Amino acid sequence: MLKLMKLEWKKHRVNSYFKALVICIAAIFGSVALMAWTSISENEPLFPDYAAFMSLTNIFIRIVFIIFSSVLLSRLVIDEYRNKTIQLLFTYPLQRKKVIQAKLAIVFGFCFFSIIFATIIIHLLILLLNPMFPLFEAPARVGEMVASIPTTLLNAVMIAGISLIPLYFGMRKKSAPATITSAVLIGFLINANVSSEVASTSLFQFIAVPIVLCLVGLAIGYLSYYKLDKMDVA
Amino acid sequence: MESVIRISQLCKTYKGIETVSNVHMNIKKGEIYGFLGPNGAGKTTIMKMVLNLVKPTSGEITVLNERVLPNSYLYLKNIGSIIENPVFYEAVTAYDNIELHCEYVGYSRKGAVEEALEIVGLNHVGDKKIAEFSLGMKQRLGIARAIVTKPDILILDEPINGLDPLGIKDIRELLVRLKEQLGVTILISSHIVSEIESIADTIGVINRGRLLTEVKMDEIRKQHSHLEKYFLELIMGDDQHA
Numbered sequence: 028m029l030k031l032m033k034l035e036w037k038k039h040r041v042n043s044y045f046k047a048l049v050i051c052i053a054a055i056f057g058s059v060a061l062m063a064w065t066s067i068s069e070n071e072p073l074f075p076d077y078a079a080f081m082s083l084t085n086i087f088i089r090i091v092f093i094i095f096s097s098v099l100l101s102r103l104v105i106d107e108y109r110n111k112t113i114q115l116l117f118t119y120p121l122q123r124k125k126v127i128q129a130k131l132a133i134v135f136g137f138c139f140f141s142i143i144f145a146t147i148i149i150h151l152l153i154l155l156l157n158p159m160f161p162l163f164e165a166p167a168r169v170g171e172m173v174a175s176i177p178t179t180l181l182n183a184v185m186i187a188g189i190s191l192i193p194l195y196f197g198m199r200k201k202s203a204p205a206t207i208t209s210a211v212l213i214g215f216l217i218n219a220n221v222s223s224e225v226a227s228t229s230l231f232q233f234i235a236v237p238i239v240l241c242l243v244g245l246a247i248g249y250l251s252y253y254k255l256d257k258m259d260v261a
Numbered sequence: 262m263e264s265v266i267r268i269s270q271l272c273k274t275y276k277g278i279e280t281v282s283n284v285h286m287n288i289k290k291g292e293i294y295g296f297l298g299p300n301g302a303g304k305t306t307i308m309k310m311v312l313n314l315v316k317p318t319s320g321e322i323t324v325l326n327e328r329v330l331p332n333s334y335l336y337l338k339n340i341g342s343i344i345e346n347p348v349f350y351e352a353v354t355a356y357d358n359i360e361l362h363c364e365y366v367g368y369s370r371k372g373a374v375e376e377a378l379e380i381v382g383l384n385h386v387g388d389k390k391i392a393e394f395s396l397g398m399k400q401r402l403g404i405a406r407a408i409v410t411k412p413d414i415l416i417l418d419e420p421i422n423g424l425d426p427l428g429i430k431d432i433r434e435l436l437v438r439l440k441e442q443l444g445v446t447i448l449i450s451s452h453i454v455s456e457i458e459s460i461a462d463t464i465g466v467i468n469r470g471r472l473l474t475e476v477k478m479d480e481i482r483k484q485h486s487h488l489e490k491y492f493l494e495l496i497m498g499d500d501q502h503a
Contacts, residue, residue, distance in 0.1 A: 038350055111348050112349070117313075118344075119334075119337060120336070121334060122334055123334070259309075260315070
């Protein structure tokens with residue numbers, strides 16, 4: 028399995044996505060930090076503390092990496108069907124389900140680790156920049172960041188699972204645009220905030236919603252290969 | 262002589278239409294089997310069924326004494342193939358495409374990729390991306406990929422499509438060399454009847470999903486002057502009968 032993942036990684040030059048990953052992290056932090064910094068300079072702070080700052084940052088992270096994963100899904104799975112290279116892949120002495128599992132594992136893993144990596148980098152940037160360019164009023168504490176680790180891990184797993192849902196839409200017409208469009212819709216739908224003056228909420232905050240969607244994503248991943256041995260490859 | 266590919270009572274039905282009907286074929290070890298038939302006759306479907314890309318509705322396929330079941334895959338190690346137009350990974354170079362193929366098959370012999378590229382005359386363009394390749398070059402590269410792991414069986418669906426006369430001659434000589442020197446069994450389909458005539462040991466003629474005949478080339482040479490004449494008579498006779 029690991030060998031197959033390495034081959035898929037090499038074949039699709041997944042390394043080239045690291046540059047895009049860094050740009051995404053910079054864009055996420057840059058946009059939230061800019062909002063925070065300008066609001067502080069206008070004496071109307073948008074974020075009172077670290078938790079509020081990270082609340083918006085996490086929304087951006089979730090949306091961005093659901094979409095990012097759909098691009099990977101398109102490249103690794105949908106394009107193989109669209110370009111008919113899947114025929115070639117299935118003439119190799121390999122179990123078909125292992126091949127697809129390897130591809131999905133890359134997408135799941137890339138999404139999971141990207142979210143963790145992005146969160147760590149943004150935490151480091153907050154610790155580094157907040158004393159010089161205040162982003163929120165209350166000082167950022169390392170303890171708060173450490174305490175958020177379990178939630179970050181759990182969220183990363185759930186988003187990685189959810190990121191497989193666009194596979195269903197993409198595979199119906201073997202279409203990369205359908206995969207990415209559905210990812211955009213899913214990303215915005217589950218992260219869209221409804222707020223009043225005192226509180227705001229999104230679908231992602233109802234724990235049952237991300238859990239169910241994560242399971243749906245994993246089920247779609249499973250369904251994409253469980254019957255593969257019995258199907259014709261067009 | 263031992264059969265390398267044995268097909269019996271093979272049928273395939275797509276959406277209620279029988280595209281392959283009760284086909285029996287016997288491909289012997291070390292022979293070149295020319296597979297002839299008009300467009301849509303079922304050649305590619307049968308080749309795909311041998312490769313397990315398409316599942317038979319009924320019937321049996323045996324490759325190297327192993328029955329091909331829906332989940333069979335290990336036997337594919339012994340087969341090199343080109344089905345329809347050869348497809349490649351556009352983002353990587355020609356060399357990397359062949360190297361990746363070797364890695365997927367689990368074949369690791371130093372210099373194998375260079376050797377395969379040299380055989381098909383592409384050694385000087387190994388570092389170029391596929392997007393820069395013409396159809397003929399892609400066809401040659403497809404052949405390089407099919408032969409690089411030195412498989413026992415080659416399944417080549419229209420391998421000389423898009424090749425210039427020199428390329429066709431090169432491939433013809435290569436296939437004969439593979440058969441004679443390495444004992445490779447080759448199942449080849451082509452629209453160019455004269456090419457099949459010059460290299461095949463056995464001919465299978467298929468029309469509307471049915472195998473009309475399986476005959477030794479020597480017999481055709483004895484009884485008819487040309488394969489093309491024999492082939493056309495057979496197909497037209499079958500069409501009139503239908």
